[in-house]
Amino acid sequence: MTDRRPAQRRSFLVTATPPTTNGDLHVGHLSGPYLGADVFTRAQRRLGHTALYASGGDDHQTYVVTTAQRLGLEPAALAARSHQEITATLAAAGIDIDAFTTPDDAYRDLVRDFFAGLHRAGKLVPRTWTFPYCAETGRYLLEAFATGHCPECLTATCGAICENCGHPNDVTSLLFATSTGAATAATEPREVEILVLPLEEYREQFTAFYAEHRATMRPHVLRFVDEMLSRPLPDFPVTYPADWGVPAGIDGFDGQVFNVWAEMLPGLIHMAETARAGRAPEQTPGVWDKDSGFELVQFLGYDNTFYFSFAHLGLALAHGGLVTPTAIVTNEFYHLDGAKFSTSRRHLIWARDLVAKHGADSVRFYLALGNPEHQPANFTEREFTDAVRTRLHEPLAAVCRALAPHTGQRIETSQDAAQPLERYRSRMRRAFTLETFSLRTAADATANLLALLAERAADDPGLAVQGLRELAAEAAPLMPGLCARVESRYAAAPGAVPDLADLLPGSD
Structure with missing residues (x-):
């Protein structure tokens, strides 16, 4: 190895x-x-x-x-x-x-203690903030208690952050803000002194930080950072008037919890x-x-x-x-199925149900294969079952069938194995390295190796034996259960072709 x-x-x-x-x-x-x-x-x-x-x-x-x-x-x-x-x-x-x-x-x-220390050091400063107050719910409109439209991209969103574009908002900038769960839209403005972190004061440090770390930040993060730095940075509320959370416990800010x-x-x-x-x-x-x-x-x-x-x-x-x-x-x-997962609309598949039905390794493999790393991706159960069958189960089963007649035998090292297996190993190391981390690359490389092994196993069982063992070592972070089973079979038959029967479906 x-x-x-x-x-x-x-x-x-x-x-x-x-x-x-x-x-x-x-x-x-x-x-x-x-x-x-x-x-x-x-x-x-x-x-x-x-x-x-x-x-x-x-x-x-x-x-x-x-x-x-x-x-x-x-x-x-x-x-x-x-x-x-x-x-x-x-x-x-x-x-x-x-x-x-x-x-x-x-x-x-x-x-x-963390925030008390920042307050004592003068890093948190008081600001008078205007919150809409809903008498019907007895709540200030903030976070999930407020709904409206994002002032940046105009999509419907709740308070504090836009799930679509990622830009922050507050209840004064949220467009057409209404009180969540209230029968009427009536609110009244109330001024409350809260503690904030003035982000604009750290502009030079933010700029220097992202200049230094561009290689390890995903492109969408860098684009967002550039957008934020193109205008004055907002004050970040550290406390706000609510009763659900950790009480601030700082003099002058009674009735507030930490954001x-x-x-x-x-x-x-x-x-x-x-x-x-x-x-x-x-x-x-x-x-x-x-x-x-x-x-x-x-x-x-x-x-x-x-x-x-x-x-x-x-x-x-x-x-x-x-x-x-x-x-x-x-x-x-x-x-x-082309629409955002939504618990409230019951448009979802519970992760526990998918894992119970198909096994953890199959779910992990597919979620890596089509992972939304850089752009939105779509899940359908039909595409899931087709991909797992054609790119994982069938080629692995083909390799196991081809090696079955050789069980217990010693097979010479394939002369043709070195180059493809070294290439697979190199791609997996790159996929798992911090600076180039990619679930998609790891899953795709593993599927491609399996396809190659399935194609060549009958003519070159030595390549199949080596390749399956290499896959078990390199793909273990991706499919830990399956790879552990493969490794245990090899350990039980040192130097010989292991018994690979019943390796697959339903056993993870």
Whole structure:
């Protein structure tokens, strides 16, 4: 086997955006940061690097409140139930996450201490903000409590961020804002003093940061950054008037909680420390510290780009002692039958159901093969079953059938194997390297190798034997269950053709 040890070991701190705990994960969710971060983390470990993978439930999103209201549940009960569902779905899909936490007292203490420190240092400043107030719901219109149209691209959206173009808004810029769940559109403007991070003050640092990191940022992120920097940067609200979230606890800002997207940065720090304590307790605490030696790699949907590329980075710059992202790896939307996945419209396929029906490896393979890395992609179950059958199951079955008569025999090394297998190995290493990471490339290269092995297996069983073993080693981050089974068969028959019967469908 080829030596996979790197010339220089690297340490990666990998995060996937904490999912909102207002329901389980659908296939669109799974195709995004959770699969990408898992494959990347597994690949770095196999390449000899250190990698920690952390995330957790985003319990304090206002969407938890609006969904709970629609379902007739208490928000805390919905969040707790959803956390259990999401954890089970991630496990079923083979997402080997080191920490998937839920907010506890230690989490809330860290969040409060983080912002109290920034406030004492004068990094957070008060601003008088005008919020529409809905007397019917008793809420200020913010986040999911407000609906309207994006002032940038004009699409229908909720408050704070536009899922379509990624640009931030506030309730004064949101066009035709209305109160979510209210029978009437009547609101009254109310002025509230909140704490903000003035992002414009960090313009030079943002500009220098992205000039340095262009090679590890996806093109859509860079385009968004350029758009944002082409105009004055907005103040980022750190607190706002609401009762769902972590209470600010800062004098003069009673009745306010931390903006959930601001909360997320210290929340991720807590999640990362939990991951360290669980997987690598020998590592020095403080993996998010600037001098920790870890490279921060963050996987997220494009619609969250503003928060990670400006809000979180701005908070880290204000703090001064935190690691900043080496890479921001975004994905675009994954559509279902030509339309956006939607829990509210019941236009979705639950990830747990697809995995239960077809197996984790098949789902992971297909979601990688057509991954929405740089542009939206579309999922249909028919295309899923056809692609898995023709590009994974049938060629693998053909290789196994061709090798069956040779089971237990020793086959000489194929003279023709070196070049194609080296090319496959090289493409997989490139697909899994941070600077060129691509799920699509990894899945496509694996499918192409299988097709080649299936075509040549009868005439060149030596190539098939070597190729299948190489595939099991290189594609393991992509299809861990299947590759582990192949490797175990080879281990049981050292130097001989292993028994490859019953390798496939329904066994992952």
